[in-house]
Amino acid sequence: MQGFFYIYKMRITLFAGILSFCICTASGQNKQTVNPNDPNKIIHYVGQLYDFKFFTIKDTIQIIVKQFFKNDVFCYTKGIPYALIIGTVTNNNNYPREISVLAICDQNIYNVGDKLKISQSNDPRIGSSSLHPIIFTHDTIINKKRYLYLIGSESPAVWGNVTR
Numbered sequence: 001m002q003g004f005f006y007i008y009k010m011r012i013t014l015f016a017g018i019l020s021f022c023i024c025t026a027s028g029q030n031k032q033t034v035n036p037n038d039p040n041k042i043i044h045y046v047g048q049l050y051d052f053k054f055f056t057i058k059d060t061i062q063i064i065v066k067q068f069f070k071n072d073v074f075c076y077t078k079g080i081p082y083a084l085i086i087g088t089v090t091n092n093n094n095y096p097r098e099i100s101v102l103a104i105c106d107q108n109i110y111n112v113g114d115k116l117k118i119s120q121s122n123d124p125r126i127g128s129s130s131l132h133p134i135i136f137t138h139d140t141i142i143n144k145k146r147y148l149y150l151i152g153s154e155s156p157a158v159w160g161n162v163t164r
Contacts, residue, residue, distance in 0.1 A: 051150065052100065052157040057120045061095060063087030065114045069136050069151060075105035079134040080124045084152050085110055085162065100152035101160040102133070108162070118160040 064087055071081035083106035089095050101116075104124050110116065125133065136151040 052102075052153050054123070055095075055156050055158060057095065057118065057158055057160070059092075060117050060119045061089055062091040063089055063099065063101070063116055063118055065110050065112055065116060066098070068110045068112070070107075070109060071134055071136075072107075073134055076131060079131050081105060081134050082159075083108065083110070083162070084136055085116065086152055086155060087116065090115070096156045098155045100155045100157040101162065102152075102157060103160055103162045106162060110162075114164070117163045118158070119163075121159045121161045123159050 065085055066088060067086040069084040071083060073079065073081040075081060082102040082104050085101040085103060088098055101118050104121060137148055138151050139146055139148045
């Protein structure tokens with residue numbers, strides 16, 4: 001009797017999967033936003049929040065950490081890892097009030113409220129490396145649509161070296 005219920009449950013699951021695939025493909029949604037890992041899931045990229053707006057700094061600035069995201073990938077193995085620090089600039093009015101700092105290959109841990117000094121570093125995308133930065137993303141579902149955005153892209157960004 002257990003085998004019967006198992007087969008019945010598998011048939012229902014298979015039917016639901018086929019039905020959802022048919023509904024998604026028949027709805028005429030934009031195929032360029034289909035998730036390659038799961039063709040049944042449609043992703044809508046939030047345009048202005050899916051790319052960093054980089055700027056350069058000429059001198060050292062101080063920030064207070066508001067958010068921190070650590071990247072545990074070894075440097076230059078599968079991509080270009082960076083620590084993402086979102087903070088408030090405290091000592092210079094010539095720069096945006098809130099910035100995102102991408103610290104290349106930084107394995108340190110920073111806490112909210114830490115005061116850090118940031119200096120400009122070279123853009124790792126320029127040069128001989130064919131690797132790309134490993135990004136931090138966040139997704140949300142609004143009205144049954146999945147939206148994806150790049151964490152840190154809401155503030156101007158800088159490639160930086162961090163000192164305490």
